[in-house]
Amino acid sequence: MRIAHISDTHITSESAYKGYAYDLIANEINNGDFDFVIHTGDVTNQGLREEYERATYELKKIQKPLVVIPGNHDVRNVGYALFEEFIGPLNGVFEFDDGVVIWVDSTIPDLSDGRVGSQKFKWLRERLKEYSDRRFKIVAAHHHLVPLPDTGRERNVLFNAGDVLDLLLRYDVNLYTCGHKHVPNVYRVEDLVVDNAGCTSCRKTRKGDVNSYNIVTLHDDGRVEVRIRRVTGEERAKEHRPVRPKLFIPKGKRLLRIVQVSESNVSERAYFRRKVLENAIRTINERLKPDVVVHCGDVVDMGIERYYERAYEFYERIKAEKLVVPGHNDITYLGYDLFSEYFGQPGIKEINGVTFIPVLSAQYETPIGVVGRMGQKKLGELLEEYRDSFTVVVMHHNIVPIPRSREVGFLEDAGDVLRVITIGEANLVLTGHGGNAFGIKVEKTPIVNAGSISWELHRNPYGNSFNLIDIYPDMMVAFEVQATWGSGRLVGIWKIKSPFKSPSPPRPSP
Ligand SMILES: [Fe+2]
Ligand SMILES: [Fe+2]
Structure with a gap:
């Protein structure tokens, strides 16, 4: 199973929008061997109607099943109402073969910070219970879960990131995908792979970076590979094999x-x-x-x-x-x-x-x-x-x-x-x-x-x-x-x- 993970397109109606990076990546995705695509939010820049109109046109260029999650920029100016009108539900479930993507809206109107509020937290827990027998469980949201390097002052992590992280680990989630800080990064947190996409198509990259997207491969034996692919063609991959069994008996003397x-x-x-x-x-x-x-x-x-x-x-x-x-x-x-x-x-x-x-x-x-x-x-x-x-x-x-x-x-x-x-x-x-x-x-x-x-x-x-x-x-x-x-x-x-x-x-x- 191969998934293209794009994020932070920040589509505007203006000519300043970096559409060529988007077109290049959309093309690669269409010509590549991908089963579906996840967009982890900030589809638009200000949540405005004309931006959503342009975004609908741009997203149609991707000819694969597409899961789109709202980001903090999408909900600006009460953009969450337009998100539902132009794109789809703010929270939802996408099923594939032996896996599931559960996406949750982590935005707070008019703030850059994130939160999975108590009702959504319960909803997420219920979905994780419902799909607990799936081999691959993916949770997707806009905000990052674990602090990221090269973000300047670390902020706008989910207010309740600790609780969400704890929940994902309890339910053996394999992959958490997110965006938001425009920094591509992959961390292994226990058996959870935390996959941060960078910025697919806007000017605001950090540390002079270029636009990128991530390629996720779920292997039959449980391995999860995430490959960060930049528009320059440069690639960096990381693979995680789940640790089994999880309990060990100590050998030798205590040190x-x-x-x-x-x-x-x-x-x-x-x-x-x-x-x-x-x-x-x-x-x-x-x-x-x-x-x-x-x-x-x-x-x-x-x-x-x-x-x-x-x-x-x-x-x-x-x-x-x-x-x-x-x-x-x-x-x-x-x-x-x-x-x-x-x-x-x-x-x-x-x-x-x-x-x-x-x-x-x-x-x-x-x-x-x-x-x-x-x-x-x-x-x-x-x-x-x-x-x-x-x-x-x-x-x-x-x-x-x-x-x-x-x-x-x-x-x-x-x-x-x-x-x-x-x-x-x-x-x-x-x-x-x-x-x-x-x-x-x-x-x-x-x-x-x-x-x-x-x-x-x-x-x-x-x-x-x-x-x-x-x-x-x-x-x-x-x-x-x-x-x-x-x-x-x-x-x-x-x-x-x-x-x-x-x-x-x-x-x-x-
Ligand atoms: Fe963003
Ligand atoms: Fe964001």
Whole structure:
């Protein structure tokens, strides 16, 4: 099965419209061996009637079955009414042989941001249930699901991208296709292939790129291949073979045990649960006995001395080695100086052959994080320098969306940071924002977020918790440990390839 994936044609009625790129691609599609075509939105530029009239004419040039999804530009000026009139339903289902495309309208009138609202979310879940026996399940929407590189400031991701991502993974969706940022990109997120089309025919490409479309091939054995094809003829392909089976039994001795903590928010406020934190520290010291405890930030609720003093008392009780990176709460008021005074500037730490690389992402007086271009470059260099080691990147802010939390601007350069991490093949990333435990593997890198260990204002149905991550020679397993009860539940289990590439094998932990 071969699918042509076009997007962001931004058709206008003016002569400035880059119709030649569109014609070239439409021609290739007509002459190519494609079963159908998906257009992931921004068909028109302003959602105007004359644009829809022109778009109807242009879309007819494609002589293959065509699925068209609305984009934020299509719904401008109440264009969603015209979309239904000229093009078709805003949400729908397209069935093919042993597969299905479920498309969902992710637009919000007059905003560039995206959302799959609660009714549509239920509708999507119902469709995924209905078609759960199909071999290939494709979900299509306009907005991207995972932060993209080269987009400037990362924004306009779906507000509830974490929930949508979680839903797609639960229902074993094979492919998510989208457009919107005019950047062609392919990521493997667990067994889901996230296929972003670039810009098929408008002038607004990024970083001097040219127009392009993606070619998706679904193989009988379950492999999914996405080929980015630019109008210059240049092609880049990526193929994913689903991992089966998904559960592994560890072989060999455990190499490292990490306890990952976040958002303790030590304070005198009622939301800080002192007893829960004390209990968790007892569980860590007496039962779990990790090699290292990593705190992913928001140690205190506010950057004042009294809170730092208390937090220091708590963390002094932890017997294992500690690595603490600041969150945005930690550097409010005098926090920037207090953090260094009490916990020291986080630096590179090597334990049992594992290299922990802390990254500072918090800024003064805002929950929005940034690594920055210089920070990205430094991180890339460190990942290169420690390529032969097992690298763990530690930071506060999220680089992948977290269920139950709103995904707007949490890390403004998340897309570029995620690229640095995947290219550098970091072996693990630990984050701690969003108040919910979550773990997914993007490309070769598991990314694990910790919920809140002792702050009442969290988003975790499991309650206050922290993560326990065990690394074995061939696999890694992450559990979430309930902070009060000490019970655990699986967050993720990942096969890893030869984690320790260094000639001298690391000392196994007792
Ligand atoms: Fe667009
Ligand atoms: Fe868009």
